[in-house]
Amino acid sequence: xxxxxxxxxxxxxxxxxxxLRRTAFLMCGDWERARDLTQEALVRLYVAWPRLEHGPxxxxxxxxxxxxxxxxxxxxxxxxEVRQADPxxxxxTVDPTDDVAExxxxxxALGALPPRQRACVVLRFYEDLPVAEVAELLxxxxxxxxxxxxxxxxxxxxxxxxxxxxxxxxx
Amino acid sequence: xxxxRSILERALADEPExxxxxxxxxxxxxxxxxxxxxxxxxxxxxxxxxxxxAAVVGPALLAGDExxxxxxxxxxxxxxxxxxxxxxxxxxxxxxxxSLNDPRGERTSARFEGITDDxxxxxxxxxxxxxxxxxxxxxxxxxxxxxxxxxxDVGDLAAxxxxxxxxxxxxxxxxxxxxxxxxxxxxxWTAARLEGLRIGTQRMYVPAVTASVSPDGRLWFQxxxxxxxxxxxxxxxxxxxxxxxxxxxxxxxxxxVRREPAYDGTDxxxxxxxxxxxxxxxxxxxxxxxxxxxxxxxPLGCDPAGVxxxxxxxxxxxxxxxxxxxxxxxxxDDQGEARFSLPPGRLWGPVVTGGDHLAVAFRDRGAARGYVxxxxxxxxxAVPVGSRTTMVDxxxxxxxxxxPEESWSxxxxxxxxxxxxx
Numbered sequence: 008x009x010x011x012x013x014x015x016x017x018x019x020x021x022x023x024x025x026x027l028r029r030t031a032f033l034m035c036g037d038w039e040r041a042r043d044l045t046q047e048a049l050v051r052l053y054v055a056w057p058r059l060e061h062g063p064x065x066x067x068x069x070x071x072x073x074x075x076x077x078x079x080x081x082x083x084x085x086x087x088e089v090r091q092a093d094p095x096x097x098x099x100t101v102d103p104t105d106d107v108a109e110x111x112x113x114x115x116a117l118g119a120l121p122p123r124q125r126a127c128v129v130l131r132f133y134e135d136l137p138v139a140e141v142a143e144l145l146x147x148x149x150x151x152x153x154x155x156x157x158x159x160x161x162x163x164x165x166x167x168x169x170x171x172x173x174x175x176x177x178x
Numbered sequence: 179x180x181x182x183r184s185i186l187e188r189a190l191a192d193e194p195e196x197x198x199x200x201x202x203x204x205x206x207x208x209x210x211x212x213x214x215x216x217x218x219x220x221x222x223x224x225x226x227x228x229x230x231x232a233a234v235v236g237p238a239l240l241a242g243d244e245x246x247x248x249x250x251x252x253x254x255x256x257x258x259x260x261x262x263x264x265x266x267x268x269x270x271x272x273x274x275x276x277s278l279n280d281p282r283g284e285r286t287s288a289r290f291e292g293i294t295d296d297x298x299x300x301x302x303x304x305x306x307x308x309x310x311x312x313x314x315x316x317x318x319x320x321x322x323x324x325x326x327x328x329x330x331d332v333g334d335l336a337a338x339x340x341x342x343x344x345x346x347x348x349x350x351x352x353x354x355x356x357x358x359x360x361x362x363x364x365x366x367w368t369a370a371r372l373e374g375l376r377i378g379t380q381r382m383y384v385p386a387v388t389a390s391v392s393p394d395g396r397l398w399f400q401x402x403x404x405x406x407x408x409x410x411x412x413x414x415x416x417x418x419x420x421x422x423x424x425x426x427x428x429x430x431x432x433x434x435v436r437r438e439p440a441y442d443g444t445d446x447x448x449x450x451x452x453x454x455x456x457x458x459x460x461x462x463x464x465x466x467x468x469x470x471x472x473x474x475x476x477p478l479g480c481d482p483a484g485v486x487x488x489x490x491x492x493x494x495x496x497x498x499x500x501x502x503x504x505x506x507x508x509x510x511d512d513q514g515e516a517r518f519s520l521p522p523g524r525l526w527g528p529v530v531t532g533g534d535h536l537a538v539a540f541r542d543r544g545a546a547r548g549y550v551x552x553x554x555x556x557x558x559x560a561v562p563v564g565s566r567t568t569m570v571d572x573x574x575x576x577x578x579x580x581x582p583e584e585s586w587s588x589x590x591x592x593x594x595x596x597x598x599x600x
Contacts, residue, residue, distance in 0.1 A: 014524040014541060017200055017503035024198045029190055038194050046203055053207030057402070057422070113189040132182035160182065167185075 016056050020049050023066060027073050033129040034077035036118045044080060048072040071144045074130065078122040078145075116166040124159035131156050201501025290571075290578065291337040291347075295532065297574035298323075299596065300345065302335050310335070312345070312360075317576065317596040328358055328367050336386035338397065340573070344430055348386050348399075355384050357397070359430045370432020375401050375425065382423075387528045390448040390489075393466075397429035398438065398448060445485040447494065449512075454486040454494050461486075461496070461510065475516030477506050484508065488531040493517070493553050495529060495536055507538055509553055518556055520549060526563075532573030535599065539563045539570050539579075550577050550599060559600065575599050 024045060031048075032041035051072050052059075059065060117125060123145065130141045131152075138156075142149045291300040298314040305311070310332040312325040325345065333351030335358070340346075342362065349356040349369075357370045375382040382401040389399040400422045424438040424446065446455050452464025460471035474482035476498045484498035492512040497505045504522035507529060511517050523540030530537050539548040539561075548561035548570045563570050563579045570579040578596045 014503050014526065017204070017524070020198070020200050020203065024200070025196050028196070028198065029193065032193070033186055033189060042197055046198060049198070049200070049203045050207045053203060110189055110191055113185055117186075117189065128182065129186065133186045135183075163182075163185075 015061070016053055019065065019069075020052075023069060024049065027069055030070065030129060030134065031073050031077060033117065033133055034074070034122070034125055035080065036114045040080075044076050045073060047076055051076075067140075067144070070130075070134065074126050074144055078126055112167060116163050119166045120159050120162055124155045124162065127152055127156040128159040128163065200503070204499055204501060204503060289335075291335070292340050292530070292571040293532065293573035293576055293578055293596075294340040294342065294345070295573050296342045297576050299578055300337065300340055304332075317578075325360060326365060326367065328360070329369075332358070338386055338389040339391070339430075346430055348384055348389065350381075350383070354381055357427060357429075357432050359432070368430075368432065370427070372425075372427060372435050374435050377403050390446075391429055392426070392448045393450060393452065395429055396426040396436075398424060398426045398446070401425055447486040447489055449489040449494055450491070451512075454489065456484055456486060456496060458483045463494075463514070470514065472510065472514040475508060475510075476500075477508070477519050477522065480504075480506050480522060487529040488536055490531055490534055490536070490553060495531075497525065497529060507536070507551075509536070509551070517553075520551065520558070523547070527570065530571050532571065533575075535572045535577075537561070537570045537572040537577060548579055552599070561597075572599070 027048060028038075028041050028045040031044040032038055035041055035044060048069060052069055055068075059068060117128075120128065126145060127141060130136045130144060131138070136144070138149050138152050141152045141156075145152065288301050288303045291302055293299055294314065297318075298316055301313045301315065303311045303313065308330045310328055310330075312328070313322045314325060315322040328349075331351070333349050335347040335349055338346045338348055344362060345360040347358045349358045355372045355375055357372060359368050359370075360366070361368070372384070375384065380403075382403050384399050384401050386399075389397055391397055402422060422443060424441040424444075425435050426438050427433060427435045441453075441455070444455050446453055448454070449463075451466050452469075453462075454464075455462045456474075458474075460474060463470045463472060476482035476484070477500065480498045480500035482498055484496035486494060486496050487507075488495050494510055494512075496508045496510070498508055498519075500506050500522035503524045505525045506519045506522040508519040509517050520538065524542050526539040526541035526546050534554045535550055535552055537548065537550045539546055541547075546563045548563035550559050550561060550570075550572050551557070559577075561570060561577055561579050570577065572578075575598055576596050577599055
């Protein structure tokens, strides 16, 4: 059978790839890793492509795949690595007027969240998904999403405060 | 106070340029699908043969995952491309069937199905009231013969053979798939329901593009479960190979369908002497019961583990992925030599064949281009296909394509054009 879906798949990948990579970055904190994570998700999507319904649910499927890989990779990483900021970075004074320093602070604060909490925060507040949809994406109950999100926000707020960012996080 | 979203967006402020490698994605995706296919074949072997055979054959097949195949030899590209100008083409005369039941064209829909091997264009017209008419038009004279009606409430027809002997279609409706065959000499229709292609209450879909006839007179085809009904044999993580199953039915008479699990997940086409399939090691060609393994070949930069698509008297063609959605068409002769390939492009519709010609359309950035290849002479002509259509057909020295400027659904218009090949 001719694989006539390559063109359709690439149209989708080209239109959604950057968005998926941003979500991936927020979940892993590293652009190179986000690229690898997004590519892995797109490979899985390609293999499943012929049996997927094409429509808005396709984007949801892609997002779900990115999320599950990010959580999986995050768990593996957290079990083998202890994430620490570069000492030189830590020495740096976080000046709210310094965009670079602020981005570092936010990225580091996100990095302090366990993978599942981080996914909840990103999906709820960056992707603007309702609790029910996040629960479906993560395969858990809505109550779990609410509690994980609340803990994530609390941690985020605390870490940002520790890092000296002047602005707090609020939902 | 800053909301969480703006904090997250600030983290994205140093986003680097998009560096996703979609070519690598497609190549790796194709490889994984192929690996899963081989695992499935190993599973079938283990399930059907004695355990001792499975213990030897299974691991051997699985070991193929890790062993690189022989280095692919590049196939020469077709250098010469003769352009067929629009001025050489002439419009297909309006099919009078279109106005029979619905003079204003408010209910009817017509669909071009292809060209018979004696050079007549085939259109299927639905009148919107359950009536279906099939017209054979001679583009040289404009005369149309109307085929006797296949009956009322015919569903969505897809041609599997348009020959001098017969017109054969797969007929899909909401409940079943039928094989409808019109004997042109006798002027009679036969209908055979393909039983067993169901999951629960829903029928499986049979893509006509997968259908081909084996030398022992069976029509082979793949059946795809409805998206909302996972196949009971397949797990959530199973790949496409578990979802696409091969079946066959006596052809053209029809009869009981038969599962053909040995080829599940494998892309397959039939030549007049046997099956053609491909894995990462070789192209496997069955010739009168004896199998031959041909070396893989592909243009530089393409993955040679391609998909067999169409065949002619003494040749067959593979599509091979070339990254970023590009696909090259590689033509082999029956001596096992990869004779030439078409430059890669994004495939736009199926590869089709008629006699010594194959036709293919590519689409890139909204623009489409079609090519007809004379396989014997190794010459190519370009066809100005429309970017809305996926249909270009070739047979009996004629090529037909959709008007690039028109809507496919405009009844009575010059939707399709034909031209005699030079």
